[in-house]
Amino acid sequence: MTTILSPELIASFIDIVGSGHALSSPAETAPYLVESRGLYHGTTPLVLRPGSVEEVSRIMRLASQTRTAIVPQGGNTGHVAGQIPREGKADMVLSLERLNRIRDVDPVGNVIVADAGCILADVQKAADDAGRLFPLSLGSEGSARIGGNLSTNAGGTAVLAYGNMRQLCLGLEVVLPTGEIWDGLRRLKKDNTGYDLRDLFIGAEGTLGVITGAVLKLFPKPLGHQVAFAGLRSVEDALALFDRASTLCGPALTGFELMPRIGIEFTSRHIPGVRDPMPTVHPWYALIDISTSDSAESAERMIEGVLETGVSNGLVENAIIATSETQRKALWHMRESMSPAQKPEGGSIKHDVSVPVSNIPAFMAEADTAVMKAIPGARICAFGHMGDGNIHYNISQPVGADKQVFLDRWREMNAIVHGIVLKYRGSISAEHGIGQLKRDELAEIRPEIEIELMQRIKHAFDPAGIMNPDKVLRTRSM
Amino acid sequence: MTTILSPELIASFIDIVGSGHALSSPAETAPYLVESRGLYHGTTPLVLRPGSVEEVSRIMRLASQTRTAIVPQGGNTGHVAGQIPREGKADMVLSLERLNRIRDVDPVGNVIVADAGCILADVQKAADDAGRLFPLSLGSEGSARIGGNLSTNAGGTAVLAYGNMRQLCLGLEVVLPTGEIWDGLRRLKKDNTGYDLRDLFIGAEGTLGVITGAVLKLFPKPLGHQVAFAGLRSVEDALALFDRASTLCGPALTGFELMPRIGIEFTSRHIPGVRDPMPTVHPWYALIDISTSDSAESAERMIEGVLETGVSNGLVENAIIATSETQRKALWHMRESMSPAQKPEGGSIKHDVSVPVSNIPAFMAEADTAVMKAIPGARICAFGHMGDGNIHYNISQPVGADKQVFLDRWREMNAIVHGIVLKYRGSISAEHGIGQLKRDELAEIRPEIEIELMQRIKHAFDPAGIMNPDKVLRTRSM
Numbered sequence: 001m002t003t004i005l006s007p008e009l010i011a012s013f014i015d016i017v018g019s020g021h022a023l024s025s026p027a028e029t030a031p032y033l034v035e036s037r038g039l040y041h042g043t044t045p046l047v048l049r050p051g052s053v054e055e056v057s058r059i060m061r062l063a064s065q066t067r068t069a070i071v072p073q074g075g076n077t078g079h080v081a082g083q084i085p086r087e088g089k090a091d092m093v094l095s096l097e098r099l100n101r102i103r104d105v106d107p108v109g110n111v112i113v114a115d116a117g118c119i120l121a122d123v124q125k126a127a128d129d130a131g132r133l134f135p136l137s138l139g140s141e142g143s144a145r146i147g148g149n150l151s152t153n154a155g156g157t158a159v160l161a162y163g164n165m166r167q168l169c170l171g172l173e174v175v176l177p178t179g180e181i182w183d184g185l186r187r188l189k190k191d192n193t194g195y196d197l198r199d200l201f202i203g204a205e206g207t208l209g210v211i212t213g214a215v216l217k218l219f220p221k222p223l224g225h226q227v228a229f230a231g232l233r234s235v236e237d238a239l240a241l242f243d244r245a246s247t248l249c250g251p252a253l254t255g256f257e258l259m260p261r262i263g264i265e266f267t268s269r270h271i272p273g274v275r276d277p278m279p280t281v282h283p284w285y286a287l288i289d290i291s292t293s294d295s296a297e298s299a300e301r302m303i304e305g306v307l308e309t310g311v312s313n314g315l316v317e318n319a320i321i322a323t324s325e326t327q328r329k330a331l332w333h334m335r336e337s338m339s340p341a342q343k344p345e346g347g348s349i350k351h352d353v354s355v356p357v358s359n360i361p362a363f364m365a366e367a368d369t370a371v372m373k374a375i376p377g378a379r380i381c382a383f384g385h386m387g388d389g390n391i392h393y394n395i396s397q398p399v400g401a402d403k404q405v406f407l408d409r410w411r412e413m414n415a416i417v418h419g420i421v422l423k424y425r426g427s428i429s430a431e432h433g434i435g436q437l438k439r440d441e442l443a444e445i446r447p448e449i450e451i452e453l454m455q456r457i458k459h460a461f462d463p464a465g466i467m468n469p470d471k472v473l474r475t476r477s478m
Numbered sequence: 479m480t481t482i483l484s485p486e487l488i489a490s491f492i493d494i495v496g497s498g499h500a501l502s503s504p505a506e507t508a509p510y511l512v513e514s515r516g517l518y519h520g521t522t523p524l525v526l527r528p529g530s531v532e533e534v535s536r537i538m539r540l541a542s543q544t545r546t547a548i549v550p551q552g553g554n555t556g557h558v559a560g561q562i563p564r565e566g567k568a569d570m571v572l573s574l575e576r577l578n579r580i581r582d583v584d585p586v587g588n589v590i591v592a593d594a595g596c597i598l599a600d601v602q603k604a605a606d607d608a609g610r611l612f613p614l615s616l617g618s619e620g621s622a623r624i625g626g627n628l629s630t631n632a633g634g635t636a637v638l639a640y641g642n643m644r645q646l647c648l649g650l651e652v653v654l655p656t657g658e659i660w661d662g663l664r665r666l667k668k669d670n671t672g673y674d675l676r677d678l679f680i681g682a683e684g685t686l687g688v689i690t691g692a693v694l695k696l697f698p699k700p701l702g703h704q705v706a707f708a709g710l711r712s713v714e715d716a717l718a719l720f721d722r723a724s725t726l727c728g729p730a731l732t733g734f735e736l737m738p739r740i741g742i743e744f745t746s747r748h749i750p751g752v753r754d755p756m757p758t759v760h761p762w763y764a765l766i767d768i769s770t771s772d773s774a775e776s777a778e779r780m781i782e783g784v785l786e787t788g789v790s791n792g793l794v795e796n797a798i799i800a801t802s803e804t805q806r807k808a809l810w811h812m813r814e815s816m817s818p819a820q821k822p823e824g825g826s827i828k829h830d831v832s833v834p835v836s837n838i839p840a841f842m843a844e845a846d847t848a849v850m851k852a853i854p855g856a857r858i859c860a861f862g863h864m865g866d867g868n869i870h871y872n873i874s875q876p877v878g879a880d881k882q883v884f885l886d887r888w889r890e891m892n893a894i895v896h897g898i899v900l901k902y903r904g905s906i907s908a909e910h911g912i913g914q915l916k917r918d919e920l921a922e923i924r925p926e927i928e929i930e931l932m933q934r935i936k937h938a939f940d941p942a943g944i945m946n947p948d949k950v951l952r953t954r955s956m
Contacts, residue, residue, distance in 0.1 A: 108721065109836040153670050161729075164668065166677075167645065180927045187834040189866045190642065191905035192631050192681055193912055193920055194950055195932045199644075199677040203670055220725040243586065247698040250771025251639075251729035293728025294780055302772055356665040358587040388667045427669035434671055442671055449658045454673045456938035461931070472672055 005045050005090045009066055013048060013092065016058045021098065023047040032073060032093045035081050036140075037350075040436060042085035044071075047093040053173065053181065053212045059094060060210065061179030069469050070094050072206040074148030075119065077140040079352070080435030082205040082471045083148065091469070096147050099212060105130045110218040111170060111187050116147030116211045123216065132218035135162040135254075139336045147211045153203035155431035157332070160246075160387040161254040161291065162219070164431070166202050173213035174201050177462040187215050200457070205433050206468040208461040222254075222291035224299025227328040228307055230319040231282030235361040237315045238286050242357070242386055244313075245288060245306045252302060255289030256387040257335050263381050266341035266396075267334050274334050274341075280318045286386070287335050338383045342396050345379070347403040349413045351393040353421045354430035360389060366420045371395055374416060375409065390430040393417055414441070434472045443474070483523050483568045487544055491524060491570065494536045499576065501525040510551060510571045513559050514618075515828075518914060520563035522549075525571040531651065531659065531690045537572060538688065539657030547947050548572050550684040552626030553597065555618040557830070558913030560683040560949045561626065569947070574625050577690060583608045588696040589648060589665050594625030594689045601694065610696035613640040613732075617814045625689045631681035633909035635810070638724075638865040639732040639769065640697070642909070644680045651691035652679050655940040665693050678935070683911050684946040686939040700732075700769035702777025705806040706785055708797040709760030713839040715793045716764050720835070720864055722791070723766060723784045730780060733767030734865040735813050741859050744819035744874075745812050752812050752819075758796045764864070765813050816861045820874050823857070825881040827891045829871040831899045832908035838867060844898045849873055852894060853887065868908040871895055892919070912950045921952070 014022040023029050024046050033042045050056045063070045069091040073083040085091035096117035103113040107130040114123050120141040127134035136149060138156035148154075150172070155164040162168065171186035184198055201208055232238050235258070242256050261283050267274045288306060292299040303321055310316030322328040342348040355363045364382060371378055377398030384391040395413060397406035418428045422445060434442050443451050454473055461467070469475040492500040501507050502524050511520045528534045541548045547569040551561040563569035574595035581591040585608040592601050598619040605612035614627060616634035626632075628650070633642040640646065649664035662676055679686055710716050713736070720734050739761050745752045766784060770777040781799055788794030800806040820826040833841045842860060849856055855876030862869040873891060875884035896906045900923060912920050921929050932951055939945070947953040 106834075106836065109834045111834070155668055155670075159668065163645075166674070167641070176927065176931075182927055182931070183925065184928070186903060186905070188832050188903075188905050188908070189835070190633055190637065190832045190863075190868045190908040192633075192909055193905055193907050193916075193924075194681075194928075195686075195935050196631075196644070196674070196677045196681055197928065197931055199674045200935075203672075203674055208673075220728060222728070248772055250698060250700070252772070293730070294726055294776070294783065298772070298776060305772070354666050354668045356584075356587045356589070357667070358584065385668075390668045425664060425666075427664070427666050427671055429671050430666070430668040431670055438671075446671075447661060449654065449660055450662070450672075450675065453654075453660070453675055453939070457673050457678075457935065460934035460938045 005068065009068065010046055012062060013046060013059065016055055016062065017048050017050050021049040021051065032076060032095060033084060035079070035084050036077060037079065040081035040084045041087060042091065043087055043089070044085045044093045045090050047095055049095045049098050051098045053175065056094065056175045056210055056212055057179045057181055060175050060177060063466050064178050064464060067464050067466055068092060069466050071468050072096060072147065072210045074117065074145030075140065075143040077144040078148060078152060078435060079432040080429070080437040082152065082433055082435030082468070084436070086470055094210065096145060102126045103213065107132050107218065109187060112216050112218055113185065113213065114146050114216060115213055116145065118146045120144045120146060120149060127218050131221060133221045134216060134218055136165060136168055139339065146214060150202050150211050150214055151204060151206050152433040155385070155388065155390065157255050157257065157385065159385060160256060161251050166199055168217050169198065169202060169214055170217060171215035172198050172201055172211055174209040174211050176209045177464065177467045185213060185215050205435060205472050207458060207472050208467060220293055222293055224292035224296040225328065226290045226299040226303035227322045227331050228288045228303050228319055229277055229331050230286045230288065230307065230310060231278055231280055231317045232284040232286055232315065233282070233317060235284060235364050238284055238386060239358070239361055241286060241310050241315045244309050246387065248305055248309070249290055249302050252290050252292050253387070254291040255287065257287040257384065258386040259285045259287065259335060259338060259383045260381060262379055263338045263383050266345060266381065267337045270341045270344045271337040274337055277320055277331065278318055282317050287331055338381065339392065342381055342394060346397040346401070347406040349395045349407065349410050351414065351417045352430050352432045353393055353417065353426055353428060354388065354390040355421060355424040355426035357387065357389040359424040360386065360391065363420060363424050363426065367393060367417050370416050370420065371413065374413065377401070436471060439470070439472060439474065483546065487546065488524060490540060491526060491537065494533055494540065495526050495528050499527040499529065510554060510573060511562060513562050514555060515557065518559035518562045519565060520569065521565055521567065522563045522571045523568050525573055527573045527576050529576045531653065534572065534653045534688055534690055535657045535659055538653050538655060541944050542656050542942060545942050545944055546570060547944050549946050550574065550625065550688045552595065552623030553618070553621040555622040556626060556630060556913060557910040558907070558915040560630065560911055560913030562914070564948055572688060574623060580604045581691065585610050585696065587665060590694050590696055591663065591691065592624050592694060593691055594623065596624045598622045598624060598627055605696050609699060611699045612694060612696055614643060614646055617817065624692060628680050628689050628692055629682060629684050630911040633863070633866065633868065635733050635735065635863065637863060638734060639729050644677055646695050647676065647680060647692055648695060649693035650676050650679055650689055652687040652689050654687045655942065655945045663691060663693050683913060683950050685936060685950050686945060698771055700771055702770035702774040703806065704768045704777040704781035705800045705809050706766045706781050706797055707755055707809050708764045708766065708785065708788060709756055709758060709795045710762040710764055710793065711760070711795060713762060713842050716762055716864060717836070717839055719764060719788050719793045722787050724865065726783055726787070727768055727780050730768050730770050731865070732769040733765065735765040735862065736864040737763045737765065737813065737816065737861045738859060740857055741816045741861050744823060744859060745815045748819045748822045749815040752815055755798055755809065756796055760795050765809055816859065817870065820859055820872060824875040824879070825884040827873045827885065827888050829892065829895045830908050830910045831871055831895065831904055831906060832866065832868040833899060833902040833904035835865070835867040837902040838864065838869065841898060841902050841904065845871060845895050848894050848898065849891065852891065855879070914949060917948070917950060917952065
């Protein structure tokens with residue numbers, strides 16, 4: 001059953017942004033209605049592309065008066081369909097892409113103030129131009145937008161040293177479901193004045209309001225940067241090496257990424273320019289990234305120290321240190337190609353999970369056994385941010401299997417893998433969020449009181465249930 | 479008008495904890511009813527000292543059924559009377575002091591799980607015994623308790639490198655106003671599964687629930703530790719020195735504390751064992767603390783590097799580097815005595831404020847002018863965590879002035895100083911919280927919609943208004 005909005009109401013929404021910025025033809029709206037993996041296809045009467053915070057506010061005010069559902073969208077790179085309108089409803093898409101101005105860069109105060117629609121790479125570049133670092137970094141940074149990064153509390157590859165988006169944000173500007181604007185654009189490192197509204201909007205996936213601007217932290221650019229690639233015997237050895245590396249390097253350890261042999265094979269096979277950087281073959285690999293602020297030499301000393309202790313303790317079978325920025329980028333490119341390299345291998349059932357860091361080897365062993373029992377011949381390509389306890393536990397189909405038959409077992413495999421995750425009190429969504437994909441599962445696995453508290457917060461902020469309905473939680477009203 | 483509870487109800491509460499753990503005589507309850515500065519005196523029919531989370535739950539269930547107000551209290555070291563029951567009401571005090579068990583220390587997973595009633599120093603010690611560092615450090619750490627540290631999002635002296643309590647906490651256990659227990663004791667570094675309940679309870683000052691346990695982060699112990707003390711010409715020079723130090727040291731800069739000459743005089747005069755460590759006299763001083771994980775030598779290199787660049791750029795007039803742990807402790811002891819050293823000098827009107835770091839010199843100059851105009855002869859002792867933008871802007875009475883007459887101008891001076899803080903979009907409570915002291919002021923200075931959102935959150939969690947009423951916000955119901 002499709003909800004239909006009146007032509008008058010649609011015209012009123014179009015009036016707010018101007019007809020040039022309201023899209024309604026299927027050809028125009030199509031890119032906003034499907035997420036990157038193609039698992040969800042939404043429908044919408046209209047994609048609104050406001051050009052100012054004031055226009056966002058007017059859209060929300062009208063939506064609130066008329067009980068029209070609004071789905072905020074940034075770069076449409078999300079993996080859980082939080083940004084995709086529901087199918088068969090009349091959800092309007094509110095694209096933030098025209099709100100893409102860097103409002104201020106203050107290198108002395110170490111902050112940048114950006115519209116929510118700024119592309120992450122553009123924020124990185126503006127920081128770099130001012131002699132500073134904005135450390136959030138992830139595969140989709142060329143198209144992901146700041147508002148989406150905030151709404152999903154994005155993680156990425158530098159969380160180990162700098163934290164995820166929640167730790168990188170000092171202040172927010174949010175348009176509430178009523179259209180009111182909350183100006184929380186503070187630049188303060190410390191501010192204990194009441195409830196933490198900022199962190200409530202961060203990670204709420206656009207269900208409590210529309211983030212329109214943010215104050216983000218900048219950092220001094222590191223003077224030293226080293227990247228090593230180490231061949232390892234086991235996940236246990238990877239954990240032991242991580243432990244030594246983090247003790248030795250402290251916050252200078254900016255990345256510790258785990259990769260399996262099959263991931264190196266997939267990327268070498270399918271990603272142009274990627275080749276196995278080592279002549280020897282190992283079951284596991286670690287990419288170790290070190291950044292130092294005091295000197296280039298200290299990063300050299302540290303990376304050598306990590307590898308030396310790894311070799312002398314029998315943890316590292318072989319290792320290379322990148323000797324140029326080109327080599328460093330090539331190693332990171334290989335790591336970031338792990339996910340796309342699975343596509344040409346057929347269907348891939350994905351899990352974005354975390355467990356306490358010390359439980360990673362046990363979790364992996366149990367999950368591997370259970371998955372191989374359920375689908376003999378499945379090719380497990382589990383990689384990720386070992387230092388954060390965050391594994392992208394992906395399963396490629398057996399060679400020659402039917403893709404759709406394999407993908408039809410998505411929920412079943414989720415139940416198996418997530419069951420083991422929960423045994424270790426882990427998370428079924430470490431960094432991608434809940435959206436539509438994991439909404440019902442979240443309600444099942446969490447204590448009733450936790451879902452109840454979230455529902456009460458949702459109701460307190462959005463009593464009419466118009467703000468990105470049925471994402472994260474099944475919306476009660478409407 | 480004093481509210482009176484029925485003897486039957488009081489007996490039911492006593493039954494839950496046992497008569498040995500329910501205090502009612504004025505002599506017994508007195509220590510729970512006055513905060514450290516003596517500004518607030520509360521009244522209570524009963525101080526309940528539960529011995530288990532289950533007892534806390536039963537207390538809250540009964541309180542919720544009978545609409546009895548409950549005030550959670552930890553070490554009673556708070557500065558804004560958030561932990562003190564209201565005067566003339568029948569608020570029961572719920573002391574967490576018997577819930578003081580370290581539940582688990584996991585040095586491999588780098589977490590410690592502690593009851594909310596654990597004393598901060600005991601948590602530091604348990605971490606130390608396991609070869610790890612729990613970095614939260616503040617003047618009252620010998621009596622402040624973890625639940626209070628969490629409920630006020632405590633800061634302290636190591637925020638620069640490690641963040642405040644919100645950044646140090648991975649998971650919480652909370653007894654809700656209804657008595658239900660939320661088990662959010664997760665040990666995960668990344669977990670994007672719905673609204674951030676944890677950060678909502680942190681900093682809520684016990685108005686949304688009673689924190690009973692927490693998972694806290696541990697860190698490797700630094701190998702290198704250096705502390706320097708530098709004499710400076712001005713706050714501008716201090717800011718320039720901080721900027722160079724943070725660029726050079728990155729996250730190894732664990733403290734950068736600003737102190738005025740008068741603070742050195744006060745501490746030398748009144749605090750046993752404290753003496754001015756330098757033969758020369760300077761208008762301002764910085765205490766610079768550096769911790770390094772890779773080696774002891776790198777801390778030495780860094781502290782020398784900071785002072786060299788400071789001297790060669792004319793920012794540092796004179797400096798000493800502590801050469802032993804005893805000397806390092808002595809310098810920190812002087813810094814931590816800044817506040818107590820003001821007491822023997824008569825009345826002191828205090829402000830715990832923050833501004834964007836780069837605005838500190840301008841803020842200080844304007845505030846000084848305004849204060850000296852209002853109270854000629856006032857002695858401004860403004861010190862604090864420069865790197866966090868957090869200044870304890872304290873004003874000691876003029877020599878020979880009447881203490882009470884001076885203290886009667888508390889609100890007036892607040893208005894002056896906070897007015898300038900707000901001009902720089904700063905915070906009127908950087909680390910101490912709101913409690914009763916700043917509640918009405920918060921409502922005045924913040925946008926109406928912000929207070930309204932907080933009220934709605936309060937109502938969603940505590941519809942009966944029994945949970946630490948009239949703290950942070952004026953409670954609407956009851």
